[in-house]
Amino acid sequence: MSTREFQVIxxxxxxxxAVDGEQLEISMGPxxxxxxxxxRMDLKLDGERxxxxxxxxxxxxxxxEKIGESTTxxxxxxxxxxxxxxxSLTNNWAYALAVEKLAGLQAPERAEYIRVITAELTRLQNHxxxxxxxxxxMGASGTPLMYAFREREKILDLFESLTGARMMCNYMRFxxxxxxxxxxxxxxxxxxxxxxxxxxDEFQALxxxxxxxxxxxxxxxxxxxxxxxxxxxxxxxxxxSGVNYDLRKVDRxxxxxxFSFKVPIGDHGDVYDRYxxxxxxMRESLKILDQALRDIPDGPILDPKAKLRGFRPKPGEAxxxxxxxxxxxxxxxxxxxxxxxxxxxxxxxxxxxLTLLEDLCLGHQxxxxxxxxxxxxxxxxxxxx
Amino acid sequence: xxxxxQIKIWxxxxxxxxxxxxxxxxxxxxxxxxxxDNDHAAAVARFFLEDARLRLDYASNVTGxxxxxxxxxxxxxxxxxxxxxxxxxxxxxxxxxxxxxxVVYHLYSMALKQGPVILRLRTGDRGAQARxxxxxxxxxxxxxxxxxxxxxxxxxxxxHPDLRRILMWDGFKDFPMRKDYAPxxxxxxxxxxxx
Numbered sequence: 001m002s003t004r005e006f007q008v009i010x011x012x013x014x015x016x017x018a019v020d021g022e023q024l025e026i027s028m029g030p031x032x033x034x035x036x037x038x039x040r041m042d043l044k045l046d047g048e049r050x051x052x053x054x055x056x057x058x059x060x061x062x063x064x065e066k067i068g069e070s071t072t073x074x075x076x077x078x079x080x081x082x083x084x085x086x087x088s089l090t091n092n093w094a095y096a097l098a099v100e101k102l103a104g105l106q107a108p109e110r111a112e113y114i115r116v117i118t119a120e121l122t123r124l125q126n127h128x129x130x131x132x133x134x135x136x137x138m139g140a141s142g143t144p145l146m147y148a149f150r151e152r153e154k155i156l157d158l159f160e161s162l163t164g165a166r167m168m169c170n171y172m173r174f175x176x177x178x179x180x181x182x183x184x185x186x187x188x189x190x191x192x193x194x195x196x197x198x199x200x201d202e203f204q205a206l207x208x209x210x211x212x213x214x215x216x217x218x219x220x221x222x223x224x225x226x227x228x229x230x231x232x233x234x235x236x237x238x239x240x241s242g243v244n245y246d247l248r249k250v251d252r253x254x255x256x257x258x259f260s261f262k263v264p265i266g267d268h269g270d271v272y273d274r275y276x277x278x279x280x281x282m283r284e285s286l287k288i289l290d291q292a293l294r295d296i297p298d299g300p301i302l303d304p305k306a307k308l309r310g311f312r313p314k315p316g317e318a319x320x321x322x323x324x325x326x327x328x329x330x331x332x333x334x335x336x337x338x339x340x341x342x343x344x345x346x347x348x349x350x351x352x353x354l355t356l357l358e359d360l361c362l363g364h365q366x367x368x369x370x371x372x373x374x375x376x377x378x379x380x381x382x383x384x385x
Numbered sequence: 386x387x388x389x390x391q392i393k394i395w396x397x398x399x400x401x402x403x404x405x406x407x408x409x410x411x412x413x414x415x416x417x418x419x420x421x422d423n424d425h426a427a428a429v430a431r432f433f434l435e436d437a438r439l440r441l442d443y444a445s446n447v448t449g450x451x452x453x454x455x456x457x458x459x460x461x462x463x464x465x466x467x468x469x470x471x472x473x474x475x476x477x478x479x480x481x482x483x484x485x486x487x488v489v490y491h492l493y494s495m496a497l498k499q500g501p502v503i504l505r506l507r508t509g510d511r512g513a514q515a516r517x518x519x520x521x522x523x524x525x526x527x528x529x530x531x532x533x534x535x536x537x538x539x540x541x542x543x544x545h546p547d548l549r550r551i552l553m554w555d556g557f558k559d560f561p562m563r564k565d566y567a568p569x570x571x572x573x574x575x576x577x578x579x580x
Contacts, residue, residue: 058552104413229495232526245495316412347446
């Protein structure tokens with residue numbers, strides 16, 4: 001914990017209310033390792049218990065939306081990689097989907113398959129890393145995270161051979177994808193998908209019933225379903241609270257209606273359920289990958305109507321959204337007929353999922369705040385934009 | 386999902402005095418929206434949330450749009466009699482549109498798995514009248530997003546529980562997402578002078 005601002009508050013608070021006992025005001029972050037970036041929480045502690053928590057954002061703010069409005073539509077594509085830098089391919093997809101709605105484009109079948117394959121691989125490596133980070137935050141120093149990163153590396157190798165970059169992929173285009181799969185890529189991907197369950201089996205055998213994990217996470221940071229819906233929480237965090245809402249099933253964007261997979265739902269809405277929902281989602285992603293890698297057809301990868309240069313959608317607006325690994329990632333675009341969007345808006349899931357951080361942490365200890373924040377799954381590149 | 390015309394009729398029946406206006410979207414996405422008057426915005430939002438046919442329990446995306454004052458050109462056909470012959474002439478009319486800020490809510494129903502219904506609110510101008518009722522008491526999901534609109538566009542949300550800047554620092558003066566925002570020329574400009 002940062003001791004930069006560590007002061008005993010007088011008996012009477014600044015707003016005149018009497019303070020019961022001694023309360024400590026602590027500024028946790030922005031360089032605290034548990035924040036996974038530059039993020040700060042203003043805590044007020046009553047003993048060890050959290051009495052108030054105010055998240056402070058903006059350390060990584062660069063006004064992504066303004067930059068998006070002063071460049072061309074395609075010019076923003078590589079910049080979407082930098083939002084949630086763990087999941088550049090799903091960011092690309094969400095943006096491409098919104099622009100396709102705006103301009104009336106349709107990606108060909110092969111491109112849709114490639115999008116599903118890359119998005120589900122992204123989900124695998126995001127959830128594996130998140131599980132690793134969460135356990136790291138709980139004091140399982142090193143091992144689970146390194147196991148997860150070993151698997152992530154294999155998926156990043158696939159991304160590199162497909163797009164040329166491990167993390168900043170810049171791969172999707174409006175109406176398709178940038179380049180076709182290289183020779184032998186599907187075979188490589190199949191190998192990764194076939195070997196992944198062995199890692200998951202080992203990971204789960206070591207951790208699911210682990211006493212420390214259970215006592216640190218069960219009953220901690222409980223999020224009731226009704227509150228989660230009202231606060232716009234999405235993704236695994238929402239489903240861990242027992243709400244069955246997965247955009248792959250609800251919107252059936254792309255070709256998700258062709259695959260058979262289940263949506264894991266939690267019971268209690270605590271940190272353990274959020275961990276478990278992600279582990280089970282990885283199993284479902286593997287099912288989708290199996291089917292997609294088996295069925296992918298030959299064909300073009302770009303809509304012939306798509307224009308890379310001189311792209312000017314007709315005036316209008318569109319909101320496109322996908323189920324990114326962190327929740328609902330949406331792009332809202334307004335075109336005035338010029339080469340730049342008039343309005344370019346990112347609906348960032350991990351920013352909105354932080355709405356309830358204070359509610360989840362109140363009454364818990366500082367050490368639990370670290371675990372609860374870890375279970376939200378934030379990336380500051382997306383939170384601050 | 387019912388058509389917006391139907392939703393408009395339901396809403397105007399249920400919320401006395403509410404005036405809704407259909408805003409059509411000329412683009413291929415077909416996402417049209419409903420413009421609601423500010424006095425009844427909270428009541429309309431409450432109706433959207435509670436009505437059994439709509440159950441719009443999830444405010445997904447909340448964002449602002451800046452529309453500065455502009456001169457719009459409209460073409461229309463007029464009949465004129467020139468030298469005794471009646472002709473149809475296309476005439477360009479210039480219309481001044483006063484500036485305003487707009488806030489857009491993309492609403493979905495998680496319970497009924499339907500949506501979106503797009504709700505728009507408009508401020509009176511871009512200065513003193515840039516005030517709107519906050520919908521955070523109805524959808525908590527709007528809390529941070531309305532703060533962001535306040536921070537970057539300068540819309541004051543009345544009834545918001547915690548309206549502070551969220552991405553820019555507290556001493557910052559301007560609203561960076563407005564179209565006429567000029568970035569500071571030298572580093573440090575825009576900050577409050579050190580005291």
